[in-house]
Amino acid sequence: MDFEIEVPADEGGITLPSLGRAVLAGPSALVRRAGGPVEVIGDETVRLPDDPHQDAPGWQALRHLEVTARGRxxxxxxxxxxxxxxxxxxxxxxxxxxxELAVWREALRSAWELLLDHHPTVAEEVSVATSVLTPLTDVPGDQISGSSREAFGCVALSTPPDATTLALTFAHEVQHGKLSALLDVLPLLRPSGDRRYYAPWRNDPRPLGGLFQGAYAYVGVSGFWRRQRHHEQGEAALAASAEFYRWWEAAVGATQVITESGFLTPPGERFVARMAATLRAWRDEEVSGAAVEKAHRDAAAHRAMWEERNGVTPSSPGGGTIPG
Structure with a gap:
């Protein structure tokens, strides 16, 4: 359709969300279509190509990664x-x-195959709840990721080092997306003031809402490792079992703290009760003594580091309350 609209510039260009960016100077530009190609008119004119997801002079397109595995x-x-x-x-x-895009494409293809083969529920959730990947600057020796309530469907992450790490990132971040969507329509917590809690997956004291988000995410993380450990060999299998047990115990403890906080709404009580029931169902999973020992050792090291960094000792084994 034909249209004409003035659009403010930001950081040296005009961004058309989900399409791309026209590189132009000036505080704003006119975006219009009048029977021909879309034009962005500022200090000069940039014409969008017929396929706006292809680069053109003055136009940087947002690109897509399309991968296929098992016919999906x-x-x-x-x-x-x-x-x-x-x-x-x-x-x-x-x-x-x-x-760099080719590296991401290959990692995504392998991760998608892994999810379809061993984590079909996560694959289904990712296929309907994730639409955008936002690259983050790489941190040496670490793979970082994040989500935002204000950007549903977007997962921000550094370069995925391998298929398993990327699949795990999806299993983690899709949990945040689901809970954020639910919280937009249904309050699960009442205001809890300035109380802060220990979270076994963070280095900083967390508000109750942050602990809730983390606990739900780590139900997904522990569930991922619960399945994935059966498809690893040798030291990788031991590490995967230790990851399952460590994050299962962490999620159990945090869920208990949330349950006993006194700040859950009635729908929140029902939701957290289902989280606890899911975790209880994994209580009798067989885990080797070596994996349990490694899980406890890693958890204790984190707790000691957290207490040294924050200068307090939470009283509860799962995540105590500290002053705000």
Missing amino acids: ILTLCVDDLDPYRMPGARLAADRLSED
């Missing part, structure tokens, strides 16, 4: 342009090169 197609937009692509993401990466 997954298509995700890679947003490495929009200045508002992930609220609060201080580590948003610059635009990926074609070689």
